[in-house]
Amino acid sequence: MISLTGKTALVTGAARGIGRSIAETLVACGARVAIADLDLASAEKTAQEIGEARGFACDVSDPAAVTMLIQTVEDAFGSLDILVNNAGITRDNLMARMKDEDWDAVMAVNLRSAFVATRAVQRGMMKRRFGRIINIASVVGIMGNKGQANYSASKAGLIGLTKSSAKELASRNILVNAIAPGFIQTAMTDKLSDEAKAQLAAQIPLARLGEPKDIANAVAFLASDLASYITGQVLVVDGGMVM
Numbered sequence: 027m028i029s030l031t032g033k034t035a036l037v038t039g040a041a042r043g044i045g046r047s048i049a050e051t052l053v054a055c056g057a058r059v060a061i062a063d064l065d066l067a068s069a070e071k072t073a074q075e076i077g078e079a080r081g082f083a084c085d086v087s088d089p090a091a092v093t094m095l096i097q098t099v100e101d102a103f104g105s106l107d108i109l110v111n112n113a114g115i116t117r118d119n120l121m122a123r124m125k126d127e128d129w130d131a132v133m134a135v136n137l138r139s140a141f142v143a144t145r146a147v148q149r150g151m152m153k154r155r156f157g158r159i160i161n162i163a164s165v166v167g168i169m170g171n172k173g174q175a176n177y178s179a180s181k182a183g184l185i186g187l188t189k190s191s192a193k194e195l196a197s198r199n200i201l202v203n204a205i206a207p208g209f210i211q212t213a214m215t216d217k218l219s220d221e222a223k224a225q226l227a228a229q230i231p232l233a234r235l236g237e238p239k240d241i242a243n244a245v246a247f248l249a250s251d252l253a254s255y256i257t258g259q260v261l262v263v264d265g266g267m268v269m
């Protein structure tokens with residue numbers, strides 16, 4: 027039912043994990059997808075594995091690199107209709123032990139990159155009077171978390187950026203939404219012990235951790251015509267943990 031045929035998309039941090047699943051799902055819906063990640067070889071490998079996709083190297087913590095990425099993808103595809111700001115990192119620690127560098131690194135990757143990409147992509151989207159920007163936030167941006175002052179602040183910031191962008195860009199039919207995943211099984215959460223995972227699952231009404239596909243399906247919906255009257259929203263995809 028969801029068709030993205032004829033659309034082009036860019037997903038950051040898409041060589042693995044949630045980003046990879048988003049890229050796969052958008053391709054399955056008919057879109058041509060640019061996969062951006064730190065390492066060109068892994069971005070290209072993922073692109074080859076999923077089909078109508080191309081890999082690009084970009085460290086999204088570098089604003090000039092992000093601006094150039096948008097231009098390169100627009101040149102390669104002829105347009106860019108859907109931007110998914112997915113790349114994200116953690117540098118967890120209790121605040122007393124958190125270094126300034128841990129704060130800055132998380133802000134640069136998780137938050138500033140989305141601002142820079144949104145600024146760069148809007149020109150072409152405005153001209154074409156169509157755009158979908160989807161920011162991958164987190165439930166901890168809504169509820170906070172011990173040991174994640176930097177990460178939760180970056181994700182709360184992403185939610186503020188989503189709402190401001192939605193207001194600025196709505197008149198040009200550019201819709202901007204955020205998705206707040208709960209605990210999803212990826213390399214990011216693999217670090218947790220089985221006991222910690224079981225404790226987490228116990229707080230989730232659906233009684234399981236989420237899978238990357240759970241987030242990818244929500245992205246496909248927000249990118250599609252089915253969501254053409256939705257902007258500035260935060261869609262929580264967490265098995266019912268936050269309600």
Ligand SMILES: NC(=O)c1ccc[n+]([C@@H]2O[C@H](COP(=O)([O-])OP(=O)(O)OC[C@H]3O[C@@H](n4cnc5c(N)ncnc54)[C@H](O)[C@@H]3O)[C@@H](O)[C@H]2O)c1
Pocket residue numbers: 038039040041042043044045062063064084085086087112113114115135162163164165206207208209210211212213214215
């Ligand atoms: N896994 C979860 O439970 C969970 C929960 C909430 C939100 N999220 C968010 O979902 C997104 C994806 O997370 P994931 O679990 O798939 O993580 P992951 O660590 O499995 O994958 C992240 C990807 O981003 C890439 N990346 C990291 N730094 C980058 C940079 N500077 N430039 C370009 N690419 C970079 C990595 O190489 C990797 O391919 C992140 O924004 C994360 O904060 C994840």
